[in-house]
Amino acid sequence: MNFVEVFFPVGSKGIVEHDFLAEDEEELPLKTGEELTLISSSPDGWWRGKNEMGEIGLFPQNYVRLKETPQLQNPK
Numbered sequence: 001m002n003f004v005e006v007f008f009p010v011g012s013k014g015i016v017e018h019d020f021l022a023e024d025e026e027e028l029p030l031k032t033g034e035e036l037t038l039i040s041s042s043p044d045g046w047w048r049g050k051n052e053m054g055e056i057g058l059f060p061q062n063y064v065r066l067k068e069t070p071q072l073q074n075p076k
Contacts, residue, residue, distance in 0.1 A: 012038040014049070014064040028057025036064060 020030035036049040047061045
């Protein structure tokens with residue numbers, strides 16, 4: 001069985017599609033329509049990003065639609 005990983009480059013831009021209320025200080029609250037810049041991603045579904053005000057934190061990846069097309073990588 002072959003697997004393909006989806007990779008979004010650091011610096012990718014995204015638009016928030018759903019509000020998200022942060023539950024701890026590491027999380028980034030999101031407002032629908034806000035633009036984010038991706039800093040890092042992880043396979044557990046949480047991404048780190050920066051909002052338009054320069055705040056940085058974690059958020060669920062499925063709350064954001066990235067503007068760029070992802071790159072595909074075959075894991076080794």
